[in-house]
Amino acid sequence: MAKILMKGNEAIAESAVRAGGLLYFGYPITPQSEIAEYLAHRMPEVGGVFLQIESEVAVANVLYGAAGAGARVWTSSSSPGISLMMEAVSYIAAAELPCVIVNIVRCGPGLGGILPSQGDYFQAVKGGGHGDYRCLVLAPCSVQEAVDLMPLAFDRADRYRNPVIVIGDGMIGQMMEPVEFTEQQFPPLPPKDWATTGCQGRKPNVINSLYLDPVEEEKLNFKLAAKYEQMKKNEVRYEKFRTDRELECLLVAYGTTARVCKTAIQRLDDEGIPTGLLRPITLFPFPEEAIYELSQRARFLLSVEMSTGQMVEDVRLAVGRSKPVYFYGRAGGMVPSPEEVVDAVKRYLAGGDR
Amino acid sequence: MAKILMKGNEAIAESAVRAGGLLYFGYPITPQSEIAEYLAHRMPEVGGVFLQIESEVAVANVLYGAAGAGARVWTSSSSPGISLMMEAVSYIAAAELPCVIVNIVRCGPGLGGILPSQGDYFQAVKGGGHGDYRCLVLAPCSVQEAVDLMPLAFDRADRYRNPVIVIGDGMIGQMMEPVEFTEQQFPPLPPKDWATTGCQGRKPNVINSLYLDPVEEEKLNFKLAAKYEQMKKNEVRYEKFRTDRELECLLVAYGTTARVCKTAIQRLDDEGIPTGLLRPITLFPFPEEAIYELSQRARFLLSVEMSTGQMVEDVRLAVGRSKPVYFYGRAGGMVPSPEEVVDAVKRYLAGGDR
Amino acid sequence: MQIETVFAGFGGQGVMLAGRVLAEVGMKLGKEVVWLPSYGPEMRGGTANCVVIIADEPIASPIIAHPRDTVVMNRPSLEKFCPAQKPGGYAIVNSSLINIRPDRDDIRVVEVPANEVAIEAGSGKAANMVMLGAYVGVTGIVPVEAVIEQIKEEFQAKAKLIPLNITCVERGYDIGRAAAGYCV
Amino acid sequence: MQIETVFAGFGGQGVMLAGRVLAEVGMKLGKEVVWLPSYGPEMRGGTANCVVIIADEPIASPIIAHPRDTVVMNRPSLEKFCPAQKPGGYAIVNSSLINIRPDRDDIRVVEVPANEVAIEAGSGKAANMVMLGAYVGVTGIVPVEAVIEQIKEEFQAKAKLIPLNITCVERGYDIGRAAAGYCV
Amino acid sequence: MGRKAKVTIEKNRCKGCELCVTYCPKQVLAMSREINDKGYFYAQVVNQDACIACRFCGMMCPDTAIEIAVEEPEKSEVKADG
């Protein structure tokens, strides 16, 4: 198939449709409304469901219902809208329902602004809702990768019976890049025999997250914890860039900032400062081991984010105190430039401001 | 004043009233509804406002309005209800408004159960809402301490113009203990000259969190980040228990589990295993340095939680890889017993299951 | 010294109040106390229980896996709590409603026909006070006079219930005292 | 090799489309491309702009602080973007609406009376195509034929607009070619 | 309605709410003086012969403790009041 030039938001929508994500419920919010708008056209063509719901609170609960009835269901929103879903996401995780949630992050906190940001890292990765649960979090850095990760997101959601968050930023959503839709193959999934589809020929199914007996509730908690351990074992994804050498500095960055870092690395190479990048593709599970390993080859690490410092904590957790871990961040819609990253690296190299 | 026997929830309510928290808005949820019920009686007596609001989503936005108008305002809820407040809490933090939110944590995720839990640590500490913001988080371990921390919570909320979360669990809320209400003195607070109280004799005030210009939004983000750094410098609170000696193990635990740990330590002492406890009273800011320091005296650390492992990450961040940090947790409403903690310590001492 | 006591029974039997009265008395005697209700799913319809801890030192963990004593007012409570008691503890058993005994020989059991005693005193609803009185009588954990003072305070608003409750405490106390001899 | 071009103007001047056409052409020529709109607060009423990147290698950062070239259709755009251009880049300036020049001597500036040319060709609305044509003419970044092919595809649904737009691209191209000589 | 009816109350399902007793038009039912396994005074049939099989007791019982049968089979059998 020839490549076509597509806006990130639309490409995500198309990829989801092709992956069988045929039920979409959403509520408009910049910078991702094109997803809904695209699907308003597209879903009727493929016999899917597009429905605008009254609020993000409701959207997430509609997902719960539809997922519980066995559908491949998804939504998309941006930061404040995602915050409104927190209760329901916690329910979805607790009831072990599969769904995909795309967060095209904008600046916060509060109403903030509509420019790109990575300020929702903690919310996505540590679980912004109540209780012990985790979402699998995928962070594409290009339109093509967003397209490629959507089928994976649906597959893993079904496989783990767990919400999967695809986290982008306004840049990924708004940017056009050439994309190709290739069909991905996954091992067969178990039947959704737990879904509430009418109890003909079987015992009634119940979708539930209430366990008044602490023994039962603890069982659920430990079961979920075990599932997240499974994810940590099997789902870690990352990209290494110019790391096959001794490094002055290992950059860690995801999404848009990772691309910025690549340019910075090229420039640093020009200046004879060997630098590498570890780009987490899964934010949860976090590529701890890979970072730890690479960290041993670098004099220090620098986490580059569009935030005031979130992922850096996970980098520090990965590295311990074995190597210094620094942070460079811009916020509020400001995107770090490659020059800034170059400068930051040089500053720390010189024993800079820390 | 003579001590009186009071239920945690009611004592919290009374202490808030005495601290001038005279506007309370809330929505019922177990195990903290006694707070609202107490105030429904009490507020009219002191000329305060008690109002039951239709939902937690609305409650948090009522707080925003009232705080913006200069009032000392607060609410209380439990886990799922707190999740519904996440968008507004992010707004409150962004608009730099003071308010106090009491979370009497119950088991999650989802509807979970109503028994005690510490599963909302991440949400409270890392910020469950979108964007870069933090709440000051206070974690009492007894009814008396809950009473003592409420005035501090209000003071710090006003001082930092930031939401303060008081995090308890069903145990703290439901238990009766003798309490004394003592008046606390704080340095004078600056006037709330930013509040929307009518613009008579001054320029109009605006309470806002929207900054379309990334330069402005970034300024806000950095300003907030600086404020949180201030908190880290000035607000760290913790208790040390039997730590003035060489330790086999340093326990780290807050709230109810800290009390369990104290009993465990007594038993371990009986067995000649010197163990200490660092009990964080502020969860954010986290007593990193104190833990690091003490960790150097211990062979290993054990984070004891009613969760499947949340605070343990912050303990690891504090300690780096310099000492092993283990985790012992119960979940779902199960409370670790002192015996279990003793066993866990001994297990790790023996080079146990890790 | 720390003594933990579970008060347990049907919802409506007044076990929470009995426990609270004991805790109040303990506090007024200058002891450290905790009263911790179970507020689990059993609240509606099923059993109710609370733990009272009275101690000389600050109370570390309020969660008591193995209480020293139990005051059980119905059979499910006996079945649930007596097996977990510490050896050497006391079990005050409401024999009006319970026709079994704890299957242990390392605790001291006192049977109190609390409902009968209370009905005789004026109302079966005060059986909880009979049990409390008996517990105090058996263990001497607090002076019975202090309990009676507390009852007066507790029922201030419903003054006409005071005599009944005091009588029940006293009768229970007497039963307890009498039993103290043989059960120890 | 990587070339970054900012297309900027009033909302409604069609700068987004002009940029997109260039990006499509680049893609079809087998290059790496990115088209990145600004979607900030300036969207409503104010200026609009997009960046097109065309490169031989995969494009790392799509955020371009210093684009090589600019195609500016109104004065605020010139004021905003030309100062940031890389030395040696090109600035295509819509002289119909802009009566100043970038204050730089290290970039190559071509003035194009795009609105006049477009009005003459049939509609002032196609001024964006004049600018695009001129840009292609000056820089040779892509063959003009490819641009014309793309225009045909782009306006498939509104076929009657195709000739106008092609004419505009061609006239712009000619202006660009002619200028290429002196501006280099 | 003159046919013979038999009302059965499942003793240990009964929560003693008295709704059946109250809304039986024929005083067929009454509360016991003893408690059942759950600790409730339960409803019992005290005057079976007066029963007119109106099903009111069953309709009012929140705990489906009541079953009603009649001697002759009818047209709309299990339907309660449809």
Place this chain on the structure above:
Amino acid sequence: MGRKAKVTIEKNRCKGCELCVTYCPKQVLAMSREINDKGYFYAQVVNQDACIACRFCGMMCPDTAIEIAVEEPEKSEVKADG
């Protein structure tokens, strides 16, 4: 209403929406052929004498670009239409 009125339109505030022009009952206003600083064709007064000071133009202007004055002071001065 026969008194003399003066309508002033702040050229660079105008966004050229034509509402004033459309809803003026007396064709006092018309759109310019030139654009203002914001790039809009703006409204202008073309027939001041016909103005009856009805204030309709001001009421319809979303951008408070219009000010209206009359020769003699009136009772309810600044009140627009209260």
Place this chain on the structure above:
Amino acid sequence: MKVIFRRPESLSVTPTHYCPGCTHGIIHRLIAEVIDELGLREKAVGIAPVGCSVLAFNYFNFDFQQAAHGRAPAVATGIKRARPDLIVFTYQGDGDLASIGMSEIIHAANRGEKFTVVFINNAIYGMTGGQMAPTTMPGQVTTTSPRGRDVNDVGYPIRMCELLSSLRTPAFIERVAVHNPKQVINARRALKQAFIYQRDRVCFTFVEFLSTCPTNWGMSPVQATRWLEENMMPYYPVKNFKTPEFTEGQNAD
């Protein structure tokens, strides 16, 4: 002997945790009876709210989902849009539906989602121990209105049938009661009608049940039925508010 009244098949044998005389139990039975009668058990999906009926999934013999507090209509929307062939109903208390869930019920109704809502108005928050609900009567004492509901401070009780009836889309809306046999019979009829409309994909269907909460009203079950009759019925008229006009033919079963 021929059994003419017994536990319907769709109701499980499990005893409920409801308080003695709580009419939640009656309404459960009615739902089960209607679903049995229409032969819908194997296509049915119920949605339990957060409230005393949170464990409803234990009491029915068909598929169930447990929804977050107030969000049952959103959950039902999801199920029904995913599987329009299923028979879906929400079971919601007045705190759940009329307080926290107001937005969800109004929008689901207004979209005309084709499921059935069983709305239990007992004028109080039962499960959490008797707090004021939006439906609490003027002057009624609750744990959060200890001096009685003050309409000058918190307004008058919300009448959901009236509110929803003012929307154009929702087409079957009825209020019923279950505090005596006559009302139960009527309630059953209305409920059945609602499920028929749903089955035939006619419209959104809403049945409000006036229900008792003896425990939190602080009275015996029998007193509670009388309190309901005397206090709630005058304010909450039992009647049909809306019936789809265009489907007379389909009314018959």
Place this chain on the structure above:
Amino acid sequence: MKVIFRRPESLSVTPTHYCPGCTHGIIHRLIAEVIDELGLREKAVGIAPVGCSVLAFNYFNFDFQQAAHGRAPAVATGIKRARPDLIVFTYQGDGDLASIGMSEIIHAANRGEKFTVVFINNAIYGMTGGQMAPTTMPGQVTTTSPRGRDVNDVGYPIRMCELLSSLRTPAFIERVAVHNPKQVINARRALKQAFIYQRDRVCFTFVEFLSTCPTNWGMSPVQATRWLEENMMPYYPVKNFKTPEFTEGQNAD
């Protein structure tokens, strides 16, 4: 010469970011005029929604709060309960108020919170680029109803005045329009009335404005005023729905 019409004092000089001919601007001016006229500027607190009017705080000369999407009535409740002496109004679009904020507006209205709601019904989501609103007309094309609003799929437009009027508590509810001078005059009267009732602490007050969105309707501002008249007015009748009966005396200013 005596100025008989000029920018009111309560309106700031800052030019708005609204599109040409958007009637948000007219409504802003009316609010400012009424507040000036009643002398309330120094006690006024406005609440900006999320929507095109999110920056309203820049356009008025008095205190403002910016609320989360849909939550302005909750924010207003907080302000007014904290400071009953202030004059508080929310300014909300139809997406804000009738979609995501449905619960907040209904409950604030039903509690009888004594503030004023200025509700801008332009049948669309303006700010986010023209998606369907709950108030979008049947058949109306929007970016999320590209084939026109299908009432069989998403129901009929919600009429907020009618909905709120079905509640007992809220006492002043009126719908007005601003698409021609006559309507503007009428709108101003209603708005003033609302603020008077608020000032006198009589009741919750609600004024719905039919408003245009030329940009997202895809027409010129003048066309938009006509489209409103022809399409919206018949479905959304401009009239008073409720006036407090017991306060006739206070109506005069």
